[in-house]
Amino acid sequence: MNPLIHELFQKYRFLKQEVNHTLKEFNLFASQWSVLYCIQKHNEMTLTQIWKYLNVEAPTITRTVNRLAELGWIEISSGKDRREKIVKLSEHALQQFPVINEAMKEFEERVLNGLSKEEELLLFELLQKVK
Numbered sequence: 001m002n003p004l005i006h007e008l009f010q011k012y013r014f015l016k017q018e019v020n021h022t023l024k025e026f027n028l029f030a031s032q033w034s035v036l037y038c039i040q041k042h043n044e045m046t047l048t049q050i051w052k053y054l055n056v057e058a059p060t061i062t063r064t065v066n067r068l069a070e071l072g073w074i075e076i077s078s079g080k081d082r083r084e085k086i087v088k089l090s091e092h093a094l095q096q097f098p099v100i101n102e103a104m105k106e107f108e109e110r111v112l113n114g115l116s117k118e119e120e121l122l123l124f125e126l127l128q129k130v131k
Contacts, residue, residue, distance in 0.1 A: 008130075015111065022107040026100050027071070031056075033100070035064050036073060036089065040097055044088035046079060 019030040028036070038053055039045055045053070051061040065087055068074045073093045079086045089097065112120060 018107060018111065019104075022103055023100070025103075026096065028073075028100070031060075031064055032068055032073070033104070035061070035068060036093060036097070036100075039074065039087055039089055040093075044086055047085045047087065050087065 016030050019033065023029060023033055034054055035050060038050055042049070042053075047058070047061055047065060050056075050065070051058045054061070065074065065076065065085075069076050072090055074087050075090050077086050077088075078084065115123065
């Protein structure tokens with residue numbers, strides 16, 4: 001295995017574990033936060049838009065969205081036809097979002113602490129080149 005790919009996998013696992021630890025007090029997981037963040041960023045989205053945006057399989061997004069709805073984080077309504085589902089944040093999520101977002105910013109600062117702004121930008125640009 002290419003050592004770079006191995007290191008990327010290791011960092012992915014570490015980051016996911018740390019994000020889950022950060023989100024634990026909100027009873028959320030990294031995958032759920034990704035969906036909530038995505039919806040917040042776009043105000044409302046269809047399930048199809050979410051799985052395409054996050055590059056995740058449709059059944060996975062459906063399960064995550066249904067669970068978030070059960071937990072009171074999102075609201076699901078019908079779209080133009082019965083099959084289309086439109087998702088938006090619930091009032092509870094809108095109230096909690098700034099608090100969670102602040103916790104995530106603290107996590108990000110902690111994780112990126114060893115990088116200068118220039119190194120962050122370079123890493124971002126390099127990762128965008130990975131196909």
